[in-house]
Amino acid sequence: xxxxxxxxxxxxxxxxxxxxxxxxxxxxxxxxxxxxxxxxxxxxxxxxxxxxxxxxxxxxxxxx
Numbered sequence: 001x002x003x004x005x006x007x008x009x010x011x012x013x014x015x016x017x018x019x020x021x022x023x024x025x026x027x028x029x030x031x032x033x034x035x036x037x038x039x040x041x042x043x044x045x046x047x048x049x050x051x052x053x054x055x056x057x058x059x060x061x062x063x064x
């Protein structure tokens with residue numbers, strides 16, 4: 001992921017900053033408890049494409 005892109009991307013639901021989890025290939029929104037997938041280097045920023053996170057997954061990404 002391009003660091004400049006990460007600086008401007010926000011959660012499409014709540015507009016909070018996103019956390020990049022490289023090992024998981026996801027952008028995470030902690031307030032919404034959603035993880036947006038990154039496929040072929042392209043973040044899929046649709047709420048329908050996101051997966052819900054559980055409490056353990058919100059504790060911190062393994063691939064930061």
